[in-house]
Every structure is written in C-alpha cells, then in structure tokens.
Amino acid sequence: MGENQVKIDVPLLLVVITLLLLGLLTVYSSSSFHAIRSKGNSLFYFINQMRPLFIGGLLAFIASKIHYKVWGKLAPFILLVAMFLLVYVLLFGKPVRNVKRWIWIDGISIQPGEIAKMAIVIWLSSYLSRNEAKIKNLKGLVPIIGISSIVLVLLLLAPSFGIAFTICLSILFLMFMGAVKIKHMILLGGMVSSMLLIGISKTPYAKTRFFTFLSGEVYQVTQSMQGIGAGGIFGVGLGQGKEKLLFLPYPHTDFIFSSLAEELGMVGTIVVFLLFTIFFLRGMRIATHAPTKFGSLLAFGLVFNIFISALLHIGVASGMLPTTGLPLPFISYGGSSLVMALISVGIILNISKAA
Template sequence: MDKENRQRMDLTLLLTTILLVAIGIIMVFSASYSYAMSNMGDGLFFLIRVLQWAAVGLVLMIVFSQINYQLWKKLANLLLLASLVLLILVLTPIGTEINFAQRWIHIYGLSLMPTEVAKFSLIIFMAASLERKKNQMQTFDQGVIPYLLLCGVVFLLVYKQPDFSTGLVLVFLMIIMMFIGGIRISHFVFLSLAGLGAVGSFLAYVFLTGQGYKTRRLVAYLDPWADPSDAGLQTIQSLLAIGSGGLSGKGIGRSIQKHLHLPEPHNDFIFSIIAEELGFIGSAFVIVLFALFIWRCTRIAMNAPDIFGCLVASGVATLVGIQVIINIGVATSLLPVTGIPLPFISFGGNALVVLMALTGILLNISKRSIGAGG
C-alpha cells in the first residue's frame, strides 16, 4: 500500500476493536479465575486460551487488512459451500456434544464452531450475491425466494444442534442485508411480519406444551424468582451482580457473583461481571465502544466504493449490533436467557477470530473508501 492508502485506514475502528479485545481479555481473566480453579485446577486456563485466540485474530486482522477485499467476492460461493458442509458435519458423529449441544468439531486439538464460520461466510456470500443481482432485487422470485430458502436451510441446520438463538441471529442478519441490498419495502415488511409471527408461534408452542429447557427459560424470564435455584438462577445472579456494581463498581477482580454464583460468568454473562466490577460508568463505556464500532462500520458502508464493500460493512455492523442487544438484554433480564456471546469480549476463540478477521476486511475497505478517514 502507498502512503495515501495507509492514511485512509479507519484508525478509529482499529483502535476501538483493539480496546474491546483488551477489555475482553482482562474481563475473561477476572470473571473466569474462580471457575477455572474449581473446574480445571488452573486459574489461568481461560486467560491463556483467550490470549492465544486474540493473537491469531490479530494476525488475521492485519493480514486481511492488506488483502484487496475484492478477493472475497471471488471466494463467496466456496465459503458458503464450506460453511454448509461444516454445519452438516457437526450433526454427524464427527461433531462433539457438550452440555447436550452438538456445536463443535475437534480437529487436531483445535475446536471449530461451524456457526461462527457461517457468520463470516454468509456476510461475504450475501454481499457478493446481492451486488450481482442488484437489478433483480425488486422482484419477489429473484430478490426474496432464493435467500428465503437459504435462510430456511441455515436455520434448520443450526437449530438441529440445537441452537435456536444463533439460528435466529443468522436469519435476521440475512434479512437485514437483503433490505440494505435493495428488496422492496413491502417484501421486507412481509418477511419481518412473517418472521415475527413464526417466532411468536414457536415460543407460544414451547410455553404451552411445557416441555424442555426452552419452556423453563421462558417461565424464568416471566418470573425468575419462581425457581431461584434452577431456571431463574442465571437471571437472578446476573441482576444481583449488575445492581451491586453501583456507579463505579467494586473494582477489577472484586466481583462476588463470579465466585461460582453466576453460571458462565466469562461467557454469556460477562457483561454482568463488567457491571459489578466497573459499575455503571464502565458498562456505559463498553456500550459506547460498541456504538462507536457500529458507527465506523456504517461510515465505511456509506463511503464504500462499491455495493459489495457497502454490504460487507453493513453485515458486520448488523451482526455486532444484534449480538450486543441480545447479550446485554439477557444480562439485564430484558430478554429470555439465551447463549449469544458479547462480541470481542465473551470467551470464545472462534467468535473472536471471526470478528477480528471481518474487521480486517473492513479496514481494507476503508482504505479505498470515498472520503474515508476522520
């Protein structure tokens, strides 16, 4: 890259990403220490692994920021095919079941999560396909049906793991990218209402049948104190953590709820530990960082030199935004408990690497953006 292009890289996005990852590393260590000592006999267990994954993510982010983002357009179909194959393989004996969920494939000591690969692949594929069909997006048969079928296939494969919440995230991601890609407003409204109706019907069915962990989660959402030692445990402990943090928090490392009171303190409920240790001020700062990240993605999308770059940036902003809303919504009991991690911060190597890799692509787009910088 020449000097002019290097100056155009979105440094605000880069620094925001690095700051979020750094906060994530610190909070994973703080939140996981007691759990790691109790279950692994090593308080540094999760810290070592998150540092390893962050290093891999950093390398990919740097490398991808130097690769012309147009290359990904050529690989879009292959990436989609690879992700679909992985989503199928994870449901076979090749997949590993952990806590009654079959979501991982272990290869040579590494743990691969196909749903995270699917997030990367779907953003690239949707962006490439929507650009290619930009003149056909107003028609229902070309602009809606093919992508609706893809939504159905992806959702079913993810739901079978079972992972209902991630399946919904992927569907929402694709529908929003379709909207940005140019489908009719009427088609978007139809899809949105149909989707909300389907989700509402499913939740009503789960609630009325009264079977399985999904029902217990819905009941706990309505009244977590009805079952404080089981279904409502996570919600109650999360609210206690957030409430006890006050304005400025108890200080890093001084959380009480992380000491085997709050399940998954380093993963799905890490925001609760942030609120307990850093208080309202620290929590608000993290939310501002996410807002800044999404804004820079949006700015890159608005200034992208082509539709593909615009849609990739929009897809990343959508993915991060959806996950932040769901994760914080769960931690604050605004939404039912579900397993969506907090981007860049929750423990999870695959998720961290994928997001940092996507950020690298955005940095490359920003170098070529019209009026970028600032």
C-alpha cells in the first residue's frame, strides 16, 4: 500500500486538484448573476457542480485502484456502450439549443460524446498495442477507419463538431505514437477532414457558426475577447467581472476561460495554461515510462484528450477558433465532461504506479 502511494504521480494529482478548486471558484463567480435571475439562488450552479465533482472524484479513486490492463480487456464493451449511447441520444435525446447531445435521466444529463472521447482512446490503445505488425500495412488499419467513421458520423449527426474534432486529433496522435506510417496517417487524416467538411456544409447550425467566424461577426467571441481584454494584467477581481452580466453567453461553461481572464487577468490565464502544461508533461512522462505498450498508449491518449480539449476551449475564447461548445476540463460547469476527465485521471494515476 505504502509503495503504491509513493509511486502515484503526486505532481499531476496536485495540478488536477488545483484546477478543480480554481474551477469551483470560477463557476461560482461566473454563474452567480445568471443563477439569481433564473433560479433565485446565486449558489445554484456552484452547488450543482458538487455532484459531478463528488461522483467523478469517487470514480477516479476507484479507477486508480483498478489495474490499467483491465481497461484493455473491457475496450470492445466500452466502445459498444458508447456507440449505443450515441445512437440513443439521436433517437430519444432532448434537443437543447437545437442540438441533440444529452440524455436526461431524472434531471441528470449525460453527454454520450464525452464518453465516446474516452472509449475511442481505450479501444484504439488496445488495438494498436495488440496489432503492432498488422498496422504496418493499410489492411491492418481498416478496423480503425471503420470504427472511427461510425463514431464520427454519429457525432456529426448530433451535431457535436467540437467533440468530433477532438476525437479526430486524439486518433491521429495515438496513431503517431503507435508507430503507424505517416503516409497512412495522412490518408486517414484526409478522409476525416473530408467527413468534417461535408458535415459542416450539410448542417445549417455548424455552417452558420463556421462562416460567421470567418467573417468575424461572432457575438459570443466578440464579448469573450472583450472580457479577456478588460482583465488586463491582474484582472478586475474575483466576482467583479462585467461580461457575465448577460453580455457573455454561457460564462460558466463554453466561455469560462473568458470569465476567468476578466477577473484574474493575464496572471490568472498564465497560471491556468502552466497548470495544463504541467499536466501534459507529467502525463507524457508517465506514458513514456509505462511498462507495456498498451499502458503507454492509454496514458498518451487520455492525457492528450484532456490537454487538446483545454487548448481548443482557450482557442475559441481567444477568437482563434470557431465556437465548438467544448468545456474547459476540470474548470467549466458540467457533469459528463468533469466525470470523464476525472476517471481518465484515475486511470493515468494507476499507470503511474507501474511507470
């Protein structure tokens, strides 16, 4: 027991805890005005965030105790469950903001796309590690192309382009780390890019977002950038931000980075970026020291999943990318993304015991 506790990557764990605490503060500050207007209680979203935090923390603890090799054995089942949920949400999901991304059970929302993000990493890590010889040829990549296409099509139908794009990047990253030939990666990347572009062109919701971004007339992004600019170096102070007063849409979810930047300034944003960078570097260290190919790829994939999601969120808030609806891991208000991120951390910590 003592040996395992020492071997757990403490710096990575401390970084995650710091991000979670910062997230709670920012969720309260950025949501309090909206919570009073819509719920009559400034603490509504803050209190609600405690539930996924507790559930995610408990599941992360359990995951840290389960040997990571178990996930390889469960990979096909986990992938099938994720795909079933993606189909289910298309058929029976309740539309929110003209998209079907959530399943509602007794007031609790589940976002299958977030589950799919982790499921595809687990399955792909397992497949690549078990088929090192096969993946040298294009024929060995057929299952990857088939599974990826099914998952992406289901996400594009939702539509959930942000998660679809994140999964695409994670797949390519894992294939690179799994020693797949570059020419085959380029081929797959071209196929995936074509699917995304076709999906955007056929979906009015996504098409509008994409072209308004190119024209520079995105209201949310404009308000987000104003909030970031208003923060200056040290910020206006926690709870003192103005953009959350109905100027900035979704200040505690899709644009929480802007809320944080306005109130904590450039110093706060640098701290957040450094924390995610440390998380990424510690995760890469765990992956490179893992004793098995599967453990290494699994750590690479899970860490990259979280890190790239953070970069994409920051890119949207800063006006560098079209709006995607992606949360900022560990910080944004939301259940599914937080729970899945914490489970991922639990798995990474288990791998760190053997690293």
